[in-house]
Amino acid sequence: MERTSGDWQDAATAITFSGQSVIDGKSVDGLSGKTFASKSPIDGRHLPDVALCDAGDVDRAVASGRRAFEAGVWSGTTPADRKRVMRCLADLIRTQRDEVALLETLDMGKPIGDSTSIDVRAVANCFDYYGAAIDKIYDEIAPTARNAIALVTREPLGVVAAVVPWNFSMLMATWKVAPALAAGNSVVLKPAEQSSLTAIRLVELALGAGVPPGVFNVVTGTGPDVGRAPGLHMDVDGIFFTCSTPVGRIFMEYSARSNLKKIGLELGGKSANIILSSYRDTAHAARTSAHSAFFNQGEMCTCPSRLIVERTIHHEVVETLLEVARDYAPGDPLDPSTSMGALVDHRHTKRGMDFIRTAERDGATIRTGGRQVREDTGGCYVEPVVLTDVTNDMTIAREEVFGPVLSVIAVDDMDKAVRVANDTPFGLASAVWTDDLTTAHKVSAGIRAGLVYVNCYDCDDLTVPFGGFKQSGIGRERSLHALDRYTELKTTWIALG
Template identity: 55%
Template sequence: MLDMSHQDWKIRAAGLSFRSRAFIDGKFVDAVSGKTFDSINPATGEVLAQVAEGDAADIDHAVAAGRRAFDDGRWSRMAPGARKAVMLKLADLIRENLQELALLDSLDMGKLVTDAVTIDAPGSAHFFQWYAEAIDKLYDEVAPTGPGDLALVRRVPLGVVGAVVPWNFPLDMATWKSAAALAAGNSVVLKPAEQSPLSALRLAELAAEAGVPDGVFNVVPGYGATAGRALGLHMDVDCLAFTGSTAIGKKFMEYSGQSNLKPVWPETGGKSPNIVFADCEDLDAAADMAAFGIFFNQGEVCSANSRLYVERSIRDVFIEKLVARAEAMQPGDPLDPASKMGAIVDEAQTQGIMRFIEAGRQSARLVTGGERVRIEGKGCFVQPTIFADVTQDNPLARDEIFGPVLSVIAFDSEDEAVRLANDSIYGLAASVWTDNLSRACRVADRLHVGTVSVNTVDALSAQTPFGGMKQSGFGRDLSLHSLDKYTALKTTWIKYRP
């Protein structure tokens, strides 16, 4: 796949067929209202498909299907080894369809197809496999009691899990929620972002092909204000997992209080700091990863390292290195393997990024980028952009821009670097660059974030939890810890004759 040319990808894309109806109770169905919305390719402005616009009625049907499936035990009481086999089959099917799934995400939200086919789609297969392999290796507990008492403590599935996921990693975010929830034995009702529903609908079809029973995995595309809200308020949804903005995460917390007190697990916004100390011996590696940390996926990453704190003595030379890398990462057709950045997800997001850039021109020093560009006269593309001389109170350093915009701020001491890095409402991730082991551990201990990456950026794996602190939310995806939010502790106490 890595040897495919631009023309190869275009031919493959032209031959795609799109699943555009909701997937409920094992089959594709139209929205109850009959309404649809356009799925638009942000690189060209072309309509890819007219997708079923689910709303409260469709959520009701999907939740009812999930409840029936849970109650009759077709999945929830399936033997762990049998559930494992089905999910392993789904992982294999994802791998067999890597090109298609990568193209769906690339066309739908503008990401580079080479990233989608080498990172996103294989990652989805890996996470399904990882959770599948964990299913029959998780043990329950026996509590310490006296003679005549046996207290069993088990983790049991909750029931119907609602999952609302964002558009920046459509397939991966659908997987992060659904793989763990399904592994635990739940039914799932997934609402993908309206900007990027196509890969989630295909994933549902592959899940059915793998043997996930009808009603266990449902996908309802639609808008957040209707379908998403209905899922959050639903009295028969037992848990709501959400990745997206902090403002919408707070809405889902409200919905829980207004309905059935369902647990809500938000993974929300970020404004992650990247701290580069002068004792970092490999500044080229630091510059490579600093550029990757903000420009990968067009900066549309919740944990993007969008605040760069550089020790003053190396600031100017480090900015020079960054500018060279930014200028080599200009956007292009997402289907062209030569492109270094893809398209912004839609016109509204593009305009929002440009408003930050235009305001930044008046309050900081623009050192590179800053322009919206078009490819062959079309599309939502923004140059990789770097601002220097940014003040800590500047919106460039405070707000989540969710685009390829980097703010550079100088510091003079370790204490100042930590203070500035922690001075944010967010606490998702951070990076630290130093060759002093004591400093690396000391600074990592003081940063109030969910993940600290030392001498790299945005480190994650299936084995480690991903999530944040403060207004980045308290939900955790990945690792065995993520199973906690999809299960409940149940005690069975047995009195017996000793």
């Protein structure tokens, strides 16, 4: 039986939390003994204080990971053994679905319906996928002359660090942790300070599933301290980061300044979503575009925030967008009927409101939304915004808002649409809506982005790679290609006779 709003409110009152880091299989405070306050963006309620760790704590976690790696308690096990443990972890996550989902919603404000049906499900499936895959990845024998055998083997990096954002805190962590663990690495996870609770719980569940102590650690704290430390650490073999492009550049510098550790970056986006007049069901395209833009409060790197529309259908598209936007009135995230929750914190809420005001000053027109609402709750809520009269040189069309803001840009034809789509430093996701097969191929080939959706948006599957072009990052997550990030290829040449 599905829980009601009252059930979730009662569960939120009764739930117990841990704000401690987990290092070498033990829940620990930071070496300094300091903590930082954690408040829910739903209503400002106080969540548990979280350990404010520093570089010394990162040293502890890395040393623990290195000991476990060298001892072979995980790296030396068979793929079949790792598969068993990881699939057990997936089952534990499913068993604890409601608790884990509630932590995610309380911590970052997303609707509980999304946390249960999307986030937790996707996290469990990801551990299942890489657990099931790892004993099906074969090494190679190169086609050398008969007087030699050349083995090409895939080996784990060693100790890897993952630094993840707050918008999908569980899922973004799992996209890194699952393939890293499957490949035999030890992992040090640094969650965003805005949403640390599910990362802590994830490590606890991993230990319960049989991941040995030291193999999976979580260190909480701020980016300048706990994020920076593994980037510069000489005993970290790879660092994998998801968040903004400016911080991604800093992590590249950390790699260069330390041991040239392997690096993976999944960075920002300003995704272009093109609706052409050759797509007959204009209303369907507009509805899907609005749902995709406002999902997760717009706090997504793939958010299709630039809606590029042929001028002949502009009015029809905008009218449908306005209808959908009004259905996304922010509500209580603990109510299963809520479709839009709270932004992650007051600082981010102010940033979003500043973007909206800047867009107005630049000449954009607010057609609906744009107000901060439910302020009496103490939470962080902004109405979804539809902007028209937007040009691609405006700040609102250039910078990542990470909120429920949809900008409509009118163009004259397909060629202009592609030029506008590519006129950005980012290249993560994109889409084109057309019923003409030739146009679909031409536009999707012309867009410089890692993901191109045709007549849909935000379709998702673990079997396909995720990542961007240009300043949207380096490397790919999801699919079997993700294992390339967490492994090295070794050639062993054996002379015969």
